[in-house]
Amino acid sequence: MKYRENRRTGDKISEIGMGTAYIVEAERSEAVKTVRHAYESGINYYDLARIGDEMAREHYLALEKNASDCVSCGHCNSRCPFSVDQMNLMQEIKEFFSNGAA
Numbered sequence: 001m002k003y004r005e006n007r008r009t010g011d012k013i014s015e016i017g018m019g020t021a022y023i024v025e026a027e028r029s030e031a032v033k034t035v036r037h038a039y040e041s042g043i044n045y046y047d048l049a050r051i052g053d054e055m056a057r058e059h060y061l062a063l064e065k066n067a068s069d070c071v072s073c074g075h076c077n078s079r080c081p082f083s084v085d086q087m088n089l090m091q092e093i094k095e096f097f098s099n100g101a102a
């Protein structure tokens with residue numbers, strides 16, 4: 001597993017993360033196996049935001065900058081090789097956390 005350093009905290013974060021939005025629908029034993037396999041593979045980044053984890057909210061709100069700081073300049077949209085609409089994602093994230101949905 002390759003890791004990258006979080007320049008702000010010095011943490012080593014795995015280049016591959018695990019999204020968890022759909023794991024809540026899995027059988028508990030399968031969910032545990034899946035997370036364990038990810039952990040044993042070296043993954044140390046888990047996206048918990050969509051399952052309403054309060055820790056994710058706390059981490060988001062503790063960030064020096066977050067989606068609310070996006071000024072919709074469009075720079076990232078024009079550079080993304082996957083055509084991800086980052087401006088809209090930032091707006092969605094901002095609304096998600098500001099609505100108390102997490």
Ligand code: SF4
Binds near residue numbers: 069075076077086090
């Ligand atoms: S549109 Fe992209 S580059 Fe511009 S402020 Fe928002 S996140 Fe940053």
